[in-house]
Amino acid sequence: MSNETRRPGRHFLQIPGPTPIPERVIAAMARQILDHRGPEFQKLGKRVLSGVRTLFKTEGPVLIYPSSGTGAWEAALTNTLSPGDRVLMVETGQFAVLWKQMVDRLGLRAEVIQTDWRIGADAAEIEAHLRKDKAKAIKAVCVVHNETSTGCLTRLDEVRRAIDAADHPALFMTDSISGLAAADLRHDEWGLDVTISGSQKGLMMPPGLSFTAISEKAIAASKQATLKRSYFSWDDMLAFNADGWWPYTPATGLLYGLDESINLIHEEGFDNVLERHLRLGAAVRAAVRAWGLEVNCRDAKYDSPAVTTVLMPDGHNAESFRKLVLDTFNMSLGTGLNKLAGKAFRIAHLGDTNELTVLGALTGIEMGLELAGVPHKKGGVQAAMAYLTDSVRPATAKAA
Incomplete structure (x- = not known):
């Protein structure tokens, strides 16, 4: 028995993730584990892999990793880029800083547009930077959609138009870990190549799942990329996901919760x-x-x-x-x-x-x-x- 004085009522969790979990999601996760190579799991796998696409507004694949959003960052970079590749980033806050640190550790070369951390990424500055890249050597533009540390949102539609206006072939990647199911996000319509997210924000779940929506252009880039990857290989995930499976033991309990979370969002x-x-x-x-x-x-x-x-x-x-x-x-x-x-x-x-x-x-x-x-x-x-x-x-x- 605890010696701490009981505090009546509920705790107000007003942090931007992990967020409070609906009772229906908690109940959904409180189930006996399925055989992850059996027919009932396959039905669940196909259902969540299809349902999560509706949240990204994409017809393409969304990969679900048993990891935090940081794992999806790594998957986005290692599957599409090669050592020494140039990456354009915008420092809009702490999570942009952390993503840039990962770029450095992976042997990529970051070119960073600075801000005062009080706005989102400025599309005009991105366009100007890309126009100066006459050799089209920049391989990716990486921006944080919703910068949780600063409370500032980047207008991804404007960034897409900026990349197009510069007539630049760089991949367009975004971290929407706290943007998904909270802010307008249109992976296909806005020409996003890689969009990542996590389970513990707008999806109202515990931490532990990350999501990676990928375009055909990104998949094509992954065939040429030479950064090392194993656990986060898109090839393995795409091959197994096609039939509702994972290449390794999935986070079954969290997938139960994801299934119910998607239901709740569409019911509202x-x-x-x-x-x-x-x-x-x-x-x-x-x-x-x-x-x-x-x-x-x-x-x-x-x-x-x-x-x-x-x-x-x-x-x-x-x-x-x-x-x-x-x-x-x-x-x-x-x-x-x-x-x-x-x-x-x-x-x-x-x-x-x-x-x-x-x-x-x-x-x-x-x-x-x-x-x-x-x-x-x-x-x-x-x-x-x-x-x-x-x-x-x-x-x-x-x-x-």
Whole structure:
């Protein structure tokens, strides 16, 4: 028996992943394991491999690895590139930094466009950089779709148009680990060659699965690439997935959960899921601005529908504030990463969440600001309530 005092009610997990897991997904995973070479598993395999394509909006293959999203990063690079290849990247935040570090470790050559971490990737700068590459030597453009550390979204459709305007043949790769099922993502329509994601964000599952959507152009590139790969080889996965199998023991329990997660998303309506994320994000930002605090994303064009990063006033430490909120109100807020460490906290509005959950989180933050002595104005929660009330008013009026 624990000696810790029980805390009534649920823990508010307001970090941008792992996100809270719906009860139906938990129940789906609480099943006896199947023979992963038997007919019942094959049905499950075919179902999830088909269903996940609808979330990426692709007719092509989506590979499912038993790994974190970092594994999908490695698969994207090693299957399409060769030692010494040049890769254009944009440093939009901590996860772009980490992806670049992997590029370095694999013996590739990164060319990095810097930002102040307060916007997404600027398509015009990407186009200008590619136009200077007269020899067409850059083999890939890699950008983070939704930068979880900064709360800034990259407009992938604009980047696609920039690559086309530069008439450049580089592969277009994106990390949509926290973008999938939260932000608009159209793998086929936007000409994405490699799109990766993970299970623990918009898919409302535990960590442990990564996803890699690949185009025919990317598959063709993999036939010429010479970086070493084994576990993450696309060839093996494509061959086995064609019949609903995996080349090694799959994460069966997580695949049960994925099957149910896909069902939940389509029961709500995929467009409704994306609109909900936009609406909740806008409500959170309304609260932050009403408090007189500053949202890290400095251009609304790049606002993330998944997470809002809030800058702390000078002289106030974000980690101390997060600890106070956790200890007092049993709520976890996202930490500031890298150059934002101690200077910002993050409010997730991602995955299985709704208006009342977000309002509860904002209430805890507003009380925390008061207790921590952080300079702010009253009324942030009220501003969010007003926004959300107005956003649903047409629907309720129609129902009446």
